[in-house]
Amino acid sequence: MNFHFYKYHALGNDYIVIDPHKAGVDLTAANIRLICHRHFGIGSDGILAGPFFEGSAIRLQILNPDGSEAEKSGNGVRIFSRYLVDAGYITTREFSLETRGGRVHVELLDDRGGQIRIDMGTVTFQSESIPVTGPARAVVNEELVIEGRPLAVTCVSIGNPHCVVLAEPSPATAAKLGPLIETHSLFPNRINVQFLQVLDRNNIRIEIWERGAGYTLASGSSSCAAASAAYKLGLVDNEINVHMPGELLKSISGPADTFL
Incomplete structure (x- = not known):
């Protein structure tokens, strides 16, 4: 070739x-x-x-x-x-x-x-737009059980699907739980996964498992998804620094569009 x-x-x-x-x-x-x-x-x-x-x-x-x-x-x-x-x-x-x-x-x-x-673009938490199986709803702070472990998840679409997990972010956690969440039956098209820790009102830290790619050092859409989920949960303000293994990215989230 x-x-x-x-x-x-x-x-x-x-x-x-x-x-x-x-x-x-x-x-x-x-x-x-x-x-x-x-x-x-x-x-x-x-x-x-x-x-x-x-x-x-x-x-x-x-x-x-x-x-x-x-x-x-x-x-x-x-x-x-x-x-x-x-x-x-x-x-x-x-x-x-x-x-x-x-x-x-x-x-x-x-x-x-x-x-x-x-x-x-515009963020949505609606299950039918992500998609997430089950009744039509906003998928915000729901419980997802993986290998007997209950996880608090918020699902987002910004044109592609994301599952944001409130959990201590680490490469080991992403590598272990990421593929199990990506391919879970709740997500018929599979899903990108972010493990989120809130540092303060303007800073979050994430580890990323990308659908079709695996463990990833950084992701723009994952940053937007995690920032939007944290904002939706009332954990951060609307201008957020997203810390990833690959570096820092700034995201601005709100009720309308999300910017990088």
């Missing part, structure tokens, strides 16, 4: 960018798994395929290491936006990207795309 690619990371969350205008590679599930494999391939937390131009729209395809397609990725959008600047596709400070999980508005805070602000 021989093709042209670019590799970027955001807070240690690394993605391979494959531009269809420059690379001729068939992104089958098997090829995606091989490319993302950290021993036999290039190695990454996923692939960003694009840009695909549809009229005035720019579409991005976000592919998980297991070959599945993700609806949305905050860090993926930030990385891809920087690639669009580097490759000369974008010359304006503001633009939008179309993802499987909906449109994302992007604002470049400097000329080179070193700092990028994105509108991740």
